[in-house]
Amino acid sequence: MRISLAFLLVSLAILTAVSQVASPSVYHPSVVADNQNDSPFVVPVKIDTYGDAWSGYLAFGLWQFNSTDLSVLHSYLVVMNTKGQLLDIRRSNEIPSYWPVKYISSDTLMFMGEPDSLATHFWNMKTNKTTDFPNVWGHHDIIFNPSTGTFLTLRDYVRVIDGRNVLMDKIVELNAAGDVLWTWDTYSDGHFSLNDECPCNDTTGASSGYLPGQTLIDLTHSNSLQWIFDENVIYVNMRALNTFCKINKTTSQTIWCLGEHGNFTLYDANGKRVPSLWYHSHDVEEVQPGIFSMFDNDYHNTTRPCQQTLNGTISHSRMLEVAVNEQNMTARVSWSWTAPSAYWTPYWGKEDRLTNGDRLGTFGSQSHYVPNSSGAVLVEVNPKGELVRSYTFPYGWGIYRVEEINLQTLNDYDGKWHSNDFNVNLATINAIGGATDIYYKINDGSILNVDKNGQPRITMPGGNNTLEYWSVDNAGIEEIPHKMLIGIGLNETSPANSSFTANEQQLGYAIVFSLIVIVFAVVLSLRRMRKRGQRH
Numbered sequence: 001m002r003i004s005l006a007f008l009l010v011s012l013a014i015l016t017a018v019s020q021v022a023s024p025s026v027y028h029p030s031v032v033a034d035n036q037n038d039s040p041f042v043v044p045v046k047i048d049t050y051g052d053a054w055s056g057y058l059a060f061g062l063w064q065f066n067s068t069d070l071s072v073l074h075s076y077l078v079v080m081n082t083k084g085q086l087l088d089i090r091r092s093n094e095i096p097s098y099w100p101v102k103y104i105s106s107d108t109l110m111f112m113g114e115p116d117s118l119a120t121h122f123w124n125m126k127t128n129k130t131t132d133f134p135n136v137w138g139h140h141d142i143i144f145n146p147s148t149g150t151f152l153t154l155r156d157y158v159r160v161i162d163g164r165n166v167l168m169d170k171i172v173e174l175n176a177a178g179d180v181l182w183t184w185d186t187y188s189d190g191h192f193s194l195n196d197e198c199p200c201n202d203t204t205g206a207s208s209g210y211l212p213g214q215t216l217i218d219l220t221h222s223n224s225l226q227w228i229f230d231e232n233v234i235y236v237n238m239r240a241l242n243t244f245c246k247i248n249k250t251t252s253q254t255i256w257c258l259g260e261h262g263n264f265t266l267y268d269a270n271g272k273r274v275p276s277l278w279y280h281s282h283d284v285e286e287v288q289p290g291i292f293s294m295f296d297n298d299y300h301n302t303t304r305p306c307q308q309t310l311n312g313t314i315s316h317s318r319m320l321e322v323a324v325n326e327q328n329m330t331a332r333v334s335w336s337w338t339a340p341s342a343y344w345t346p347y348w349g350k351e352d353r354l355t356n357g358d359r360l361g362t363f364g365s366q367s368h369y370v371p372n373s374s375g376a377v378l379v380e381v382n383p384k385g386e387l388v389r390s391y392t393f394p395y396g397w398g399i400y401r402v403e404e405i406n407l408q409t410l411n412d413y414d415g416k417w418h419s420n421d422f423n424v425n426l427a428t429i430n431a432i433g434g435a436t437d438i439y440y441k442i443n444d445g446s447i448l449n450v451d452k453n454g455q456p457r458i459t460m461p462g463g464n465n466t467l468e469y470w471s472v473d474n475a476g477i478e479e480i481p482h483k484m485l486i487g488i489g490l491n492e493t494s495p496a497n498s499s500f501t502a503n504e505q506q507l508g509y510a511i512v513f514s515l516i517v518i519v520f521a522v523v524l525s526l527r528r529m530r531k532r533g534q535r536h
């Protein structure tokens with residue numbers, strides 16, 4: 001009897017703690033953080049909408065180049081909504097800063113760049129606090145694994161092969177102090193040799209600080225990483241080889257490579273066997289099992305003569321998706337969107353799937369090497385291949401890769417049957433664009449609002465209650481798609497119904513047991529102390 005009372009009290013305490021964590025917090029939107037300059041910055045973007053487009057937030061490094069010689073003038077880290085309104089900004093006058101920008105938690109971005117060029121930083125947009133990891137540096141990409149607290153990035157090094165100086169890459173896993181915990185070398189296991197060198201003269205000068213005055217063969221030019229945490233698998237893209245590899249991080253073994261120098265037979269969209277499906281691509285990512293998306297730059301396309309100077313009028317970058325069959329070792333184009341030559345992007349670029357099913361392409365180079373070129377262009381295309389929105393920047397403004405952020409609303413429903421009417425509490429967890437309204441519909445009824453109508457209350461007996469809910473910010477940015485909670489159970493006729501799960505009961509018993517042990521231990525030690533006190 002005493003145990004069950006204690007169990008109830010402890011369980012109630014646990015439930016209260018849990019519901020406090022999940023309950024909506026008051027969110028104070030961050031003011032525009034302008035670190036180095038007080039002059040207002042307006043994002044130089046022209047947005048054209050042609051169809052039903054995604055709404056949310058975009059975070060990216062925006063680079064302003066001198067329009068005559070294309071040297072870098074300024075770097076900005078821009079956070080804007082899909083209407084082009086600026087929400088947050090950082091500025092740097094360094095060489096291109098803010099390379100990869102990643103959204104890592106509700107209020108926080110991770111970026112490589114300012115104040116120390118290629119090092120990693122976390123930036124909390126709400127508090128404007130920056131956390132620096134000066135020894136976590138690399139090139140092109142950075143991944144943070146929250147469960148290990150470690151980072152994955154790319155580092156290059158010079159290897160002498162057949163008497164020639166060749167720039168190669170390693171994947172490195174680093175802890176927050178920058179200690180190298182694990183590496184994988186693009187030269188390992190003899191996957192690639194100088195025979196695989198791009199025929200269009202991929203070289204790099206001494207700008208990277210290696211062997212000043214000498215020219216290095218840029219054999220691999222790795223530029224993107226994906227770490228599938230639960231399988232501990234890594235995908236690494238090597239731009240200059242037109243190939244990406246799947247690596248078992250646990251064993252450090254390469255499972256396969258796919259592309260011009262890989263293990264798969266390649267088929268284009270017409271089923272025709274081809275030597276390569278892409279040319280010097282960026283940002284390879286497995287987006288669903290067996291489907292990989294990437295940005296195919298169409299640079300050094302060896303079905304044409306090598307270009308001596310950049311010329312966009314004959315080239316077409318595209319968003320590309322490839323279906324991979326690991327049983328029969330084939331890969332074929334499953335979806336693509338080819339841009340007009342006016343968007344040709346010989347370097348940088350990204351393809352992403354948005355939460356509404358559309359694709360967003362970063363055709364990001366600051367020039368497309370055509371007459372009257374614009375700068376970076378972002379393109380939203382629906383699955384049918386229809387252009388629904390474009391974001392056009394002026395000539396001289398470049399974007400490496402864009403990160404999309406969806407407004408997100410959470411509910412605190414515990415998934416159980418309740419015996420009395422109850423609330424399902426809703427909260428926006430990332431009000432990046434400022435205060436939000438949360439709307440909802442219970443059982444497909446009328447649209448209600450948390451501010452005006454209170455949190456949704458479940459009053460209809462039965463197991464099929466539904467709750468559709470979504471956030472909308474001050475600027476009208478709406479969470480897409482709406483969230484849907486189904487099978488909410490209310491059983492007012494069954495008083496015997498327990499609201500505790502087996503796990504919560506076990507946890508409650510464990511805590512009660514621990515408390516009893518602690519009480520016994522305290523009592524015992526007090527008695528011992530008293531006994532000792534009696535002796536002396």
Ligand SMILES: [Zn+2]
Nearest residue numbers: 198200202300
């Ligand atoms: Zn090349």
